[in-house]
Structures are given as C-alpha cells and as structure tokens.
Amino acid sequence: MEKKKNISMAVIKRLPKYYRYLSDLLKNDVDRISSKELGEKIGFTASQIRQDLNCFGDFGQQGYGYNVRELHAQISNILGIHKKYKSIIVGAGNIGQALANYSNFRDLGVEAVGIFDANPKLIGMKIRDIEIRDIDEFPEYVKNNCVDIGIICVPSRNAQTVCDELTACGIKAIWNFAPIDLTTPDDVVVENVHLSESLLTLVYLANQKHQ
Numbered sequence: 001m002e003k004k005k006n007i008s009m010a011v012i013k014r015l016p017k018y019y020r021y022l023s024d025l026l027k028n029d030v031d032r033i034s035s036k037e038l039g040e041k042i043g044f045t046a047s048q049i050r051q052d053l054n055c056f057g058d059f060g061q062q063g064y065g066y067n068v069r070e071l072h073a074q075i076s077n078i079l080g081i082h083k084k085y086k087s088i089i090v091g092a093g094n095i096g097q098a099l100a101n102y103s104n105f106r107d108l109g110v111e112a113v114g115i116f117d118a119n120p121k122l123i124g125m126k127i128r129d130i131e132i133r134d135i136d137e138f139p140e141y142v143k144n145n146c147v148d149i150g151i152i153c154v155p156s157r158n159a160q161t162v163c164d165e166l167t168a169c170g171i172k173a174i175w176n177f178a179p180i181d182l183t184t185p186d187d188v189v190v191e192n193v194h195l196s197e198s199l200l201t202l203v204y205l206a207n208q209k210h211q
C-alpha cells in the first residue's frame with residue numbers, strides 16, 4: 001500500500017477504534033456494513049467515516065458499503081498490525097507487571113519479550129514466562145534482540161533517564177506510563193498513557209452531569 005503523508009493526528013487516533021469495531025463485526029460474521037451503520041455503532045457520522053477512510057484509499061462501494069473483512073485487513077495494514085513488534089518493559093512494579101501479565105497485546109502483534117527493573121528483590125522473578133532482569137542488562141539485550149518498543153513503567157523522577165537509555169540503544173518507539181512529558185530525538189515516537197488525565201476528565205464530566 002502506498003504510504004500516505006499528512007494524515008491528521010485526529011484521523012490516526014480514530015483508526016484503532018475502527019479496527020476494534022471491525023474486529024467485533026468479523027467475529028459476529030458480518031460481511032458488509034454501510035458507513036451509516038458503522039457510524040451508528042461507533043458514534044461517528046457516516047460522512048466522518050467516509051472522510052477518514054478516504055485518506056487512505058477508496059474502500060467503500062456506492063450502494064454496497066464496506067466489505068468488513070477487506071476493510072479490517074486494510075486498517076490492520078494501515079496501523080501496521082500485520083507486522084510483529086518486540087517490546088521491553090522497564091519497571092516491574094504494579095503497572096509493569098500488569099502489562100506483562102496481559103496477553104492480548106500479542107494479538108496486536110506486540111509481544112513483551114523482556115522486563116527490567118532496578119530493584120534486586122525483583123530480579124529473577126518470573127511474570128508469565130518472562131524473567132525480570134537487571135536494568136543494567138538491557139542495552140546488551142536490546143542490541144541482541146532487535147527490540148522495537150520500550151515501555152516505561154518507572155516513577156516519573158526516573159522516566160526521562162530510562163527514556164534516554166532506551167533511545168540511546170536505538171529504540172524508536174516509547175509507550176510511556178509515567179505522568180511526565182518526555183524529551184526524545186526527532187526520529188523517536190512517544191505515546192503517553194496518562195491515566196490520571198483520563199480520570200480527571202471523567203471527574204469533570206461527572207460533575208457537569210450531576211451538579
């Protein structure tokens with residue numbers, strides 16, 4: 001597929017949602033769906049859906065709608081789920097262990113292959129089949145194992161240092177759970193999961209609705 005440039009971040013952020021809904025449709029043996037029906041399920045307008053998908057190619061057919069299997073495959077391709085990615089988790093505390101225990105990321109092509117921590121009490125412990133290793137071992141590990149993604153699950157005060165170490169080893173994608181903004185080289189992408197910001201949004205909305 002031709003690589004599209006200048007796709008807005010808003011469209012890119014909606015793609016995982018399309019992927020999730022289309023996966024559900026596939027599981028339920030739905031063969032085709034119109035943009036109107038898909039919009040009603042997802043909560044977007046039909047024209048929003050057509051506009052979004054048109055950024056990547058001509059998927060729908062007038063009067064037929066979308067072929068669910070084809071669209072699912074195309075969106076998987078656009079997202080890059082057809083490839084496999086190796087990730088390492090740095091910080092084997094609450095979040096790090098929870099992520100390592102969650103097997104479904106593997107279905108998205110992302111496999112946690114290593115977990116690292118600075119606490120000697122944790123080193124050697126196993127989470128699923130992955131042994132927690134000493135943080136000092138990770139540069140060598142990354143070099144030998146072609147790691148694509150670094151997952152940061154350390155306290156905020158150490159997150160930038162860990163990020164610098166990960167990028168120095170050549171890792172170009174960071175999934176950051178620490179509630180700070182990281183500084184990275186231009187060729188590195190960062191996706192933040194700031195749970196407290198999401199919670200504060202909920203608190204705000206709950207207050208708006210019930211005050």
Ligand SMILES: NC(=O)c1ccc[n+]([C@@H]2O[C@H](COP(=O)([O-])OP(=O)(O)OC[C@H]3O[C@@H](n4cnc5c(N)ncnc54)[C@H](O)[C@@H]3O)[C@@H](O)[C@H]2O)c1
Pocket residue numbers: 090091092093094095096116117118119122135152153154155156158162177178179194195196
């Ligand atoms: N647990 C949650 O629900 C939650 C929610 C929101 C955000 N977060 C954020 O996620 C991050 C991790 O949270 P947690 O609850 O898992 O913390 P935690 O204290 O349970 O675990 C952090 C782990 O990181 C390790 N660590 C610290 N510095 C390190 C370093 N330089 N190299 C390698 N390992 C190091 C510690 O030994 C510890 O095992 C924090 O930044 C936290 O603010 C956590």
